[in-house]
Amino acid sequence: MATARHSLRNSTEILRLLTNTVNKLENGTIDEGRARCITYICSTAGQIVKNLELEKRIEELERIAEEREV
Numbered sequence: 001m002a003t004a005r006h007s008l009r010n011s012t013e014i015l016r017l018l019t020n021t022v023n024k025l026e027n028g029t030i031d032e033g034r035a036r037c038i039t040y041i042c043s044t045a046g047q048i049v050k051n052l053e054l055e056k057r058i059e060e061l062e063r064i065a066e067e068r069e070v
Contacts (some may be wrong), residue, residue, distance in 0.1 A: 010049060016044050
């Protein structure tokens, strides 16, 4: 079975995969176990994306704070 590759670099891409998975589950073109696995992956990827975004924001705030101290 051929599998599509998905980029999960941001919330929009994660939501797109999750939406496609729900549609396939409702259409009966994907089994429940595979859908559950994809949902878990989306959840994990979502947490990683969120953490990376927070790290970027903190780094920017730290950079601004350092500039003000100089």
